[in-house]
Each structure stands twice: as C-alpha cells, then as structure tokens.
Amino acid sequence: MSLAVALFLLLNLVAALVAAARGPTPADRMLTALLFGSTGVGVLVLLAHAMALPSLVDVALTLALLAAIAGIAFARRAWHSAGQADD
Amino acid sequence: MIELAGNLLLLIGAFFYFAGTVGLVRFPDVYTRLHALAKADNLGLGCVLAGLALQADSLAAALKLLLIWPLALAASAAVSYAIANRAQALGVRPWQGEERS
Amino acid sequence: MEQTRGAGQDGGWFPYWTRRFVVFAVLWWVLAEGRFDAWWLGLVGVALATWGSMRLLPAGRHGVSLAPTLRFLAFFVWNSLRGGVQVAAMALRPRPDLAPALIEIDLSHLPPGTARVLMLNTLGLMPGTLGVRLEESRLRLHVLDARLPVVAEARELEAHIARLFGGRP
Incomplete structure (x- = not known):
C-alpha cells in the first residue's frame, strides 16, 4: 500500500513540477520550492515504510528541518524589510 | 484494524495531494495556486504521516514521524508567504475573475 | 519583558532549565526511536542543547503558558x-x-x-x-x-x- 501511494505521489510531483515550471510568471516557478517540502517529504516517508529502510525517515526529517530553516531565513527578509527597499 | 485505519489515512493523504496538484493546474494565478499547495499538500502530508505512525513499530518511531509535520508546516507557511510577497513586489496582479477584470 | 517571570508559570520548585532538559531528553528519545544504546551521546547532546537554548533564549522572555x-x-x-x-x-x-x-x-x-x-x-x-x-x-x-x-x-x-x-x- 505505501509503495503504491509513494508512486502516486511521485506522479503527482512530476505533474506539479511541470505545471509550476510552465507558469507564466517567475513567481509561479518558485512554487517548485514548496513542492519539495511537502510532496518530497511524503514520498520519502512512504518509501521508508515500503522498503523497510527506517533511515529514510531521518532523511525526511532532515529535509523538513532544512526546508523549515531555509524557508524562515528566506521569509525573514520579507518580514523585516517591510516598508524598505522591497518594492 | 489499526493497519486498515493506517491504510485508509494513506489513501486520504494521497487524495489531498492529488487535489493540491489539480488546484495547481487549474487555479488561475500564483496566489490562488499557493493556497492550493500550502493547504492541500500539507493536509495530505499530515494524513500520510498519521497513517504511517499508526503502523510504526514503536511509540518513539510513531512520534518521530509525527514530528515531521510541524517542520513541514513551518516551511510551507514561511515559503508561501515569501513567494506571495515576492510576487507582489514583482508586480504580479491577482486574478480577479473573468467578467470583473 | 523580564517581569513575566512572576506569573506563576515558571516551574515553581524546579530551576527553569530542568523543563527544557526534559523536553530535549524526550526529543532525543523520539529521534533515537526509543533505543538506548547510545544514551551517553544523547546525554551530551541534551546537555549541550539545554545550555545553548538557555544562552540563546533566556528564561522569562517567553511568558507563554x-x-x-x-x-x-x-x-x-x-x-x-x-x-x-x-x-x-x-x-x-x-x-x-x-x-x-x-x-x-x-x-x-x-x-x-x-x-x-x-x-x-x-x-x-x-x-x-x-x-x-x-x-x-x-x-x-x-x-x-x-x-x-x-x-x-x-x-x-x-x-x-x-x-x-x-x-x-
């Protein structure tokens, strides 16, 4: 079951990446950053279960942690530069 | 029984991921697409993690899976705000509906 | 900001750092999936994490109950x-x-x-x-x-x- 769901999510990820990469504005292409954080992590934990590789859970956890740190660092510029030099 | 509930949660999770992708393809602009990805995909991930946690070998392993969820939520929330903010700074106008624009 | 310490949410009889120590110890237990074979490494990590968090986020500034x-x-x-x-x-x-x-x-x-x-x-x-x-x-x-x-x-x-x-x- 978890393998089937993992493959389904991979298909989803590919379709979403194509849709985001085609997107008309540069902002649409930034959506790919979100996809790896959510779908990528989901695929990893499902594969960890399907293939009995518990260390993939650590990979997923580390990926989520890095995505959170990177996302917050990225967004801090927008939080703190409000009103200056941003537009 | 628990195995069944876990598999059901995995299927529900897959459904929300699918809905997020459909939203990404069908929604008209970057802001509405951000809504679809940030909310639906994270709910999908939450269901998948909960489903796997139900089938985990130990309580600690289950909690470890569930620990991933708040991290992914924090990442999505921060990144989706950063993208929306950037889009606005780049002058991307929100879609206002075909007849009204 | 410091006066939020007196609000009765401060741990009472225990020094403040013990609460964080317990939180980090539980986190280690979760990350190690309940195994205890590297407990000494965990102890060092938990102690360092507690010390670091007390330095970076001193008690009292976060009066969140x-x-x-x-x-x-x-x-x-x-x-x-x-x-x-x-x-x-x-x-x-x-x-x-x-x-x-x-x-x-x-x-x-x-x-x-x-x-x-x-x-x-x-x-x-x-x-x-x-x-x-x-x-x-x-x-x-x-x-x-x-x-x-x-x-x-x-x-x-x-x-x-x-x-x-x-x-x-």
Missing part, C-alpha cells in the same frame, strides 16, 4: 484541516468558482515581532487566507473567496494569539 498554547494548537489543527478540505473542494469542483480579493486587516492589537509573524504564518494555513505583506501593523491578505467570513476567522485567530502572548484579547 500551557493552557492557551494547547487551545491555540487545537484551534490551529482544526482550522488547517478545514483549510485543506475547503481548498481541495474548490480545486475539484467542475466549475471553479473563485472570488479572490486582496484585503487589509489591522494587527495593532498584537505586540510587534513574534506575535505578528506567527499570525501571518498561521493565516497561510487557515481556510482561504494567505499573507501577502506585513507592514508595521497592517497585514495584506489574499483571500480565495471574498464571500466567506475570512475577516471574522482572522479576528478569532488574533484573539487566540493575543492570549498566547499574555496580552488582552
């Missing part, structure tokens, strides 16, 4: 479920019927800094709202469907966050 935190978490989890279900339904409808709009709400009831940033980020996972720009106390939101009661829900979230930070709602 338990009951409002749990209520906030329950509110948040329930509403992020609603948000996901709602946006999934909108995406899968045969004819997408969106009425997006940009609205501005005033956040001057919340203290600047962490409380406002938390509000902004939580809104991004709640039904139909997405933060676009936070400027001083004004928050610009993109809403998926302006016909839904998004402002009322944002106010409800604001009240939860105000209670979380010990302010008046």
